[in-house]
Amino acid sequence: xxxxxxxxxxxxxxxxxxxxxxxxxxxxxxxxxxxxxxxxxxxxxxxxxxxxxxxxxxxxxxxxxxxxxxxxxxxxxxxxxxxxxxxxxxxxxxxxxxxxxxxxxxxxxxxxxxxxxxxxxxxxxxxxxxxxxxxxxxxxxxxxxxxxxxxxxxxxxxxxxxxxxxxxxxxxxxxxxxxxxxxxxxxxxxxxxxxxxxxxxxxxxxxxxxxxxxxxxxxxxxxxxxxxxxxxxxxxxxxxxxxxxxxxxxxxxxxxxxxxxxxxxxxxxxxxxxxxxxxxxxxxxxxxxxxxxxxxxxxxxxxxxxxxxxxxxxxxxxxxxxxxxxxxxxxxxxxxxxxxxxxxxxxxxxxxxxxxxxxxxxxxxxxxxxxxxxxxxxxxxxxxxxxxxxxxxxxxxxxxxxxxxxxxxxxxxxxxxxxxxxxxxxxxxxxxxxxxxxxxxxxxxxxxxxxxxxxxxxxxxxxxxxxxxxxxxxxxxxxxxxxxxxxxxxxxxxxxxxxxxxxxxxxxxxxxxxxxxxxxxxxxx
Amino acid sequence: xxxxxxxxxxxxxxxxxxxxxxxxxxxxxxxxxxxxxxxxxxxxxxxxxxxxxxxxxxxxxxxxxxxxxxxxxxxxxxxxxxxxxxxxxxxxxxxxxxxxxxxxxxxxxxxxxxxxxxxxxxxxxxxxxxxxxxxxxxxxxxxxxxxxxxxxxxxxxxxxxxxxxxxxxxxxxxxxxxxxxxxxxxx
Numbered sequence: 001x002x003x004x005x006x007x008x009x010x011x012x013x014x015x016x017x018x019x020x021x022x023x024x025x026x027x028x029x030x031x032x033x034x035x036x037x038x039x040x041x042x043x044x045x046x047x048x049x050x051x052x053x054x055x056x057x058x059x060x061x062x063x064x065x066x067x068x069x070x071x072x073x074x075x076x077x078x079x080x081x082x083x084x085x086x087x088x089x090x091x092x093x094x095x096x097x098x099x100x101x102x103x104x105x106x107x108x109x110x111x112x113x114x115x116x117x118x119x120x121x122x123x124x125x126x127x128x129x130x131x132x133x134x135x136x137x138x139x140x141x142x143x144x145x146x147x148x149x150x151x152x153x154x155x156x157x158x159x160x161x162x163x164x165x166x167x168x169x170x171x172x173x174x175x176x177x178x179x180x181x182x183x184x185x186x187x188x189x190x191x192x193x194x195x196x197x198x199x200x201x202x203x204x205x206x207x208x209x210x211x212x213x214x215x216x217x218x219x220x221x222x223x224x225x226x227x228x229x230x231x232x233x234x235x236x237x238x239x240x241x242x243x244x245x246x247x248x249x250x251x252x253x254x255x256x257x258x259x260x261x262x263x264x265x266x267x268x269x270x271x272x273x274x275x276x277x278x279x280x281x282x283x284x285x286x287x288x289x290x291x292x293x294x295x296x297x298x299x300x301x302x303x304x305x306x307x308x309x310x311x312x313x314x315x316x317x318x319x320x321x322x323x324x325x326x327x328x329x330x331x332x333x334x335x336x337x338x339x340x341x342x343x344x345x346x347x348x349x350x351x352x353x354x355x356x357x358x359x360x361x362x363x364x365x366x367x368x369x370x371x372x373x374x375x376x377x378x379x380x381x382x383x384x385x386x387x388x389x390x391x392x393x394x395x396x397x398x399x400x401x402x403x404x405x406x407x408x409x410x411x412x413x414x415x416x417x418x419x420x421x422x423x424x425x426x427x428x429x430x431x432x433x434x435x436x437x438x439x440x441x442x443x444x445x446x447x448x449x450x451x452x453x454x455x456x457x458x459x460x461x462x463x464x465x466x467x468x469x470x471x472x473x474x475x476x477x478x479x480x481x482x483x484x485x486x487x488x489x490x491x492x493x494x495x496x497x498x499x500x501x502x503x504x505x506x507x508x509x510x511x512x513x514x515x516x517x518x519x520x521x522x523x524x525x
Numbered sequence: 526x527x528x529x530x531x532x533x534x535x536x537x538x539x540x541x542x543x544x545x546x547x548x549x550x551x552x553x554x555x556x557x558x559x560x561x562x563x564x565x566x567x568x569x570x571x572x573x574x575x576x577x578x579x580x581x582x583x584x585x586x587x588x589x590x591x592x593x594x595x596x597x598x599x600x601x602x603x604x605x606x607x608x609x610x611x612x613x614x615x616x617x618x619x620x621x622x623x624x625x626x627x628x629x630x631x632x633x634x635x636x637x638x639x640x641x642x643x644x645x646x647x648x649x650x651x652x653x654x655x656x657x658x659x660x661x662x663x664x665x666x667x668x669x670x671x672x673x674x675x676x677x678x679x680x681x682x683x684x685x686x687x688x689x690x691x692x693x694x695x696x697x698x699x700x701x702x703x704x705x706x707x708x709x710x711x712x
Binding site: 124125134140141146149150151152153176177179180181182183184204205206207208209210212213216224225228229230231232234291294295297298301305311312314519520521524 | 555556557586587588589590591592593594595596597598599600601604605606607616618619620630631633634635636637638639643664665666668669670671672673679689690692
């Protein structure tokens, strides 16, 4: 009996919906099926999450979503976990990319990944009450519990930082409040002289309970919250969320709505990439490059406000389509992107001609392909380390299959590679914007929102400027949100940062960090 | 979006509301080495006025759980387009160097303690500007178990700048109106 047959016999039920194939397995077989998909089929672990479905059939469920490069299909391995036996065998030893997901499931649902190499808390800090799991239905923290959590003095579950010992090793704690205008996070550097030997980040300071908050809203209102998960990826998040809800309800959006979403996703990518390229100059002290990048970005933000009414493209997406016809302002768009193309080329000429800048970027913050694969990184970070993975190609959605482009990859995985992948994608986005504006598109702005079916679920996804964004939504018996899982690209990429900065000097840390440009809020949820 | 930018009257009303409603100290839990009578006491308006009398304002930005849009708008303030330094306003790297804290976000519970400590690290007299809809009352995150529904729940606030996020011009306008109102000069 070959391996595939053996695995297929483990599957007790299958369900197919659009490009999602749900494989239901028993809890004891869960690990084997996941490892088979990852090791034998070379599938990427896209996301992994749990859901409290006790009101449906009395069990929690764990889902892990895989997809194989080049095949537009998601393999979703599902297993039930009962409350009285909350342990499941951890897949992290075989699939390291699952490490944070399993710790998150442990924090949020109280299901224990048996055999996890690092079973510490992930999301909640020391003062969060023991045995409290916010995503379990019916959990509401008491006032005292929440107050003590905020005060931060009661250490319910002390966090053990990893300690590095040895001659001449010092520890530098940084944060959560940093020197720049950036988001909060705590970093512990173990250094030998100026060289970083080990870095342990402690994140989730901006945890806002977003996933539970989604459950208190209707699916229609959730768009506004999805737009506010991560500031500069507002449009990607709301597009992925809308896509998930629309797929769940079986709604087909019009060609025009698809064109506008595709266009705005590319504009979002454009302003982020140019902004990031400029920001990297702040890490090398090249003030003129930083200023020029900031001016181009500002021009794009003002364009956003003119065409979409908001500098962060908020308020355009709605369930069923879009709220305003951005395509009617094609003249303004073309005129502005022409000017921006000129400025951008001048900026790149300046940056690549400045030896002191390029010299700092090359070989700094290298992330090897092997580690990138194991940790399941996504987006720019993955492509700069030689992983050819782009949701726009791997799982074509909206109008991306009509556009002519190829994902750009580089092999070295250093800061320079990440800058050059951004540069290549910036030019690609400019071309795609022009291509999109050449044609006209049929249909209304939005279709009537259909009734949301009970007990159904669907995935939504897109490629944000930072990497793949996923939403998975499930409705309860009244068509209200039972579970909204969101997975931002930063969540996958944060664990890669300590590997990239190992062996670099502390003053290069801001530069490495800027080259990843990760969102804390998107990661912390 | 929506309502008109902080008119002079509203700002003054906000300040007085704040001062009259304020407790005399911020409560700190036991075990924190803070003498409530000294470092955490609320300072009179007169002293705050003196702090900005030189018409220069040094701001320490603190993200207390925002989505990062407000931070990018603050970053935009120092770009060559807005160039906030021309008004004598600048962002500094440490609360020790600051006259004012500009706080964004609904204040997530895991940032609450850090925000209080940052407030204490800022020398007296200190101003607090709450920037963005989340900082006002929690915004869209209001009611979530992991947020405290606005900066005023944690530290006393002197000025609000509404918007989600407030555009850079809006922030400049908000800060300048605020300074004008408390110094009484039209710089």
